[in-house]
Amino acid sequence: MAARVITVTSGKGGVGKTTTTANIGVALALNGKRVVCLDADIGLRNLDVVLGLENRIVYDVVDVIEGRAKLRQALIKDKRLPDLQLLPASQKRDKSAVKPENLVQLCEEIGIDHDFILIDSAAGIEEGFRTALAPSNEVIIVTNPEVSAVRDADRVIGLVEAAGKGPAKLIVNRLKPELVQRGDMLDTGDVLEILAIDLLGIVPEDESILVSTNRGLPAALDEKSRAGQSFRNIARRLLGEDVPFESFREASGLLQRLARLFSPNGRSA
Amino acid sequence: MNLLNRLLGSKPSSSRETAKQRLQFVLVHDRSDISPGLLETLKDEIINVISKYIEIDRGGVHVTFSQAERESRLVADIPLLNGRRRK
Numbered sequence: 001m002a003a004r005v006i007t008v009t010s011g012k013g014g015v016g017k018t019t020t021t022a023n024i025g026v027a028l029a030l031n032g033k034r035v036v037c038l039d040a041d042i043g044l045r046n047l048d049v050v051l052g053l054e055n056r057i058v059y060d061v062v063d064v065i066e067g068r069a070k071l072r073q074a075l076i077k078d079k080r081l082p083d084l085q086l087l088p089a090s091q092k093r094d095k096s097a098v099k100p101e102n103l104v105q106l107c108e109e110i111g112i113d114h115d116f117i118l119i120d121s122a123a124g125i126e127e128g129f130r131t132a133l134a135p136s137n138e139v140i141i142v143t144n145p146e147v148s149a150v151r152d153a154d155r156v157i158g159l160v161e162a163a164g165k166g167p168a169k170l171i172v173n174r175l176k177p178e179l180v181q182r183g184d185m186l187d188t189g190d191v192l193e194i195l196a197i198d199l200l201g202i203v204p205e206d207e208s209i210l211v212s213t214n215r216g217l218p219a220a221l222d223e224k225s226r227a228g229q230s231f232r233n234i235a236r237r238l239l240g241e242d243v244p245f246e247s248f249r250e251a252s253g254l255l256q257r258l259a260r261l262f263s264p265n266g267r268s269a
Numbered sequence: 270m271n272l273l274n275r276l277l278g279s280k281p282s283s284s285r286e287t288a289k290q291r292l293q294f295v296l297v298h299d300r301s302d303i304s305p306g307l308l309e310t311l312k313d314e315i316i317n318v319i320s321k322y323i324e325i326d327r328g329g330v331h332v333t334f335s336q337a338e339r340e341s342r343l344v345a346d347i348p349l350l351n352g353r354r355r356k
Contacts, residue, residue: 150292151292151296151299154296180285182283183284183285185285186285186292194292194293194296
């Protein structure tokens with residue numbers, strides 16, 4: 001059976017596409033799915049370091065496309081998770097080295113003996129984005145609850161739909177529940193109302209992401225990481241499980257707890 | 270917002286609400302590819318065309334977008350003066 005090919009994209013850079021791709025890949029592999037994470041951000045390779053596989057790279061995606069390496073020579077197996085593999089981006093070439101049809105063909109080949117292909121797209125809406133979109137049959141849009149990220153996400157949603165790849169699903173990344181409660185950050189509900197697409201997951205801002213990236217151990221492997229838990233929930237939703245969305249509304253201080261007690265709907269505004 | 274929250278010092282207009290409103294405004298224009306300037310021009314021309322046939326309250330004309338899901342709609346609210354036809 002052919003693999004599910006999921007492109008992870010965002011429009012705006014720096015919202016957490018690569019972290020999301022790596023962690024969903026890890027979480028799916030933890031569920032026993034055979035996963036390939038494909039770094040399509042040619043020239044700005046990063047998925048390798050986030051996954052902690054950077055010193056095992058011999059060949060990259062451009063080597064496979066140009067025939068210098070066989071696919072199985074270029075795929076890097078994650079020793080912690082035998083079901084997870086990485087196909088790294090080329091660091092020395094640019095976006096023009098990979099055409100949409102190259103990626104379509106490559107994903108067909110990978111799909112023969114894998115369950116999921118997660119494509120980490122380049123930021124922006126140009127060539128790199130269009131190439132990453134070409135082989136996908138599902139699209140995940142990552143955004144932050146912040147005006148410029150949401151605006152760019154809206155643009156990308158429109159482009160995904162125009163390309164016949166919709167409807168995309170949304171991940172709201174780096175949500176700060178304290179700021180939302182204080183009235184200084186868009187809530188997930190606000191973002192969904194504005195963008196009018198389906199939610200796949202909410203990931204809280206979490207220092208463990210920085211620490212795990214420093215170490216090259218994705219947070220989804222860490223039982224105690226809040227963000228890691230959110231990524232594991234996202235993977236379960238992708239597998240068809242009905243996992244409730246996290247609310248992150250636990251009261252942190254005495255005053256908030258009091259406010260919650262007196263609030264008519266049982267939670268602080 | 271409940272009384273206790275108010276006493277605890279929550280601001281009446283949060284930056285969250287401002288962000289949401291600004292985004293909704295900017296996205297309406299992004300999606301339709303119509304700038305606020307173009308909308309003004311459009312409004313002036315609509316006023317001129319309709320004024321040829323009907324007396325309208327020029328100052329009371331509102332041309333806006335309404336938004337439902339991912340569909341935008343151009344809405345013109347044009348008050349008539351006595352609903353009279355021009356001679």
